[in-house]
Amino acid sequence: MNAPSDAPLLTLDDPLIIAGRAYRSRLLVGTGKYKDFAQTRAAIDASGAEIVTVAIRRTNIGQNPNEPSLLEHLPPSKFTLLPNTAGCFSADEAVRTLKLARELLDGHALVKLEVLGDAHTLFPNVRQTLCAAETLVKDGFEVMVYTSDDPVTARELEALGCVAIMPLASLIGSGMGILNPWNLRLIIEQSKIPVLVDAGVGTASDAAVAMELGCAGVLMNTAIALAQDPILMAGAMKKAVEAGREAFRAGRMPRKYYAASPSSPTTGLIG
Amino acid sequence: MLSLIVNGSPHVCRSSAATIADLVRELDLVDKRIAVERNGEIVPRSRHTLTPLATGDRIEVVSAVGGG
Numbered sequence: 001m002n003a004p005s006d007a008p009l010l011t012l013d014d015p016l017i018i019a020g021r022a023y024r025s026r027l028l029v030g031t032g033k034y035k036d037f038a039q040t041r042a043a044i045d046a047s048g049a050e051i052v053t054v055a056i057r058r059t060n061i062g063q064n065p066n067e068p069s070l071l072e073h074l075p076p077s078k079f080t081l082l083p084n085t086a087g088c089f090s091a092d093e094a095v096r097t098l099k100l101a102r103e104l105l106d107g108h109a110l111v112k113l114e115v116l117g118d119a120h121t122l123f124p125n126v127r128q129t130l131c132a133a134e135t136l137v138k139d140g141f142e143v144m145v146y147t148s149d150d151p152v153t154a155r156e157l158e159a160l161g162c163v164a165i166m167p168l169a170s171l172i173g174s175g176m177g178i179l180n181p182w183n184l185r186l187i188i189e190q191s192k193i194p195v196l197v198d199a200g201v202g203t204a205s206d207a208a209v210a211m212e213l214g215c216a217g218v219l220m221n222t223a224i225a226l227a228q229d230p231i232l233m234a235g236a237m238k239k240a241v242e243a244g245r246e247a248f249r250a251g252r253m254p255r256k257y258y259a260a261s262p263s264s265p266t267t268g269l270i271g
Numbered sequence: 272m273l274s275l276i277v278n279g280s281p282h283v284c285r286s287s288a289a290t291i292a293d294l295v296r297e298l299d300l301v302d303k304r305i306a307v308e309r310n311g312e313i314v315p316r317s318r319h320t321l322t323p324l325a326t327g328d329r330i331e332v333v334s335a336v337g338g339g
Contacts, residue, residue: 030339040337055338058278058331059305061298071304071335086338096311100333103306103313172339221339 014249016217018194019110019142019163021080023050026211027241028082028196030221034230037073043224044074046234051080053112053219055087056101081105082144084112089125091115091132098136111136112166112198112219114146122172126153130160137161146198149183151190158193165191166198166219169210173222175202178209188214204233204240211244212252276329284324292319294330306333 015022029049034040044052052074060067074081083101085094098111115132117125124147136143142163147153149167157165167187170176177200178184188195194216201207201220210218218241227233273284275294288294291307291314307314308331314322324330 031337032339054335057336059334100306
């Protein structure tokens with residue numbers, strides 16, 4: 001249903017292209033903070049997302065060998081899994097985590113790099129992010145990189161060979177929406193690779209605004225998982241991303257302080 | 272018997288566990304989607320049966336979990 005398309009790019013209408021592969025959905029979603037795996041899967045199905053992030057963690061040893069696993073609910077045959085480095089605070093930890101992910105997922109190269117710099121706010125550590133990105137690209141990874149909304153950093157990450165730039169809209173898990181749309185615009189205008197908002201989306205209008213700015217996509221987790229009704233919110237996000245994308249492609253009307261130009265004819269009035 | 276550190280905790284292998292593959296069997300993780308590191312180096316699945324364990328080895332076994 002949400003499987004990535006192997007079809008030639010031209011057969012998809014306005015595909016999202018990342019590292020040479022085409023995706024129908026411009027909404028990427030995380031798999032954390034859900035009540036259970038059934039709810040995770042139902043929300044992802046409702047979102048229409050094809051690319052879903054997963055974290056890499058120590059396996060519980062000797063606890064319950066038959067406990068269900070996330071990947072039984074999200075088979076790699078149906079979804080493009082995007083392993084992340086959430087919780088890593090150094091380039092070395094991030095690189096090590098993604099090498100394990102590549103082994104876990106049978107050589108899968110597309111990854112989400114994030115290196116945090118502050119445990120309280122979860123702000124990224126840009127220096128460590130750049131260092132890890134360089135190592136990973138040289139090692140053959142296709143790096144989608146989470147970073148601050150600084151255009152100069154974004155340019156450096158693109159020059160290192162990352163396949164997508166993913167600036168924060170606001171802090172991870174904050175739901176504060178897009179705090180600096182003008183920085184995002186600068187990053188979008190200068191980048192030749194896709195720019196996706198990652199982190200900070202709180203509700204559907206935030207996702208629509210990101211897309212109207214010209215983002216290639218939006219990645220979110222908490223906004224869906226912690227909604228009162230995650231499955232309903234997942235559907236709302238799908239529509240918001242689609243609506244925002246169509247509005248961006250359509251080109252909005254110019255803003256005017258006032259126009260004195262009513263939408264109805266000014267002639268033919270009765271009396 | 273081998274004394275290892277598995278996922279940060281001490282683990283004493285049954286005497287039969289001599290390779291990564293033996294350890295994976297002992298931990299009931301056969302056919303589970305996992306990745307294994309021995310002393311900081313990835314051990315590819317194809318080499319589990321060929322990679323011996325030694326006392327003091329630090330083993331990491333990881334899986335995919337929910338995350339954003």
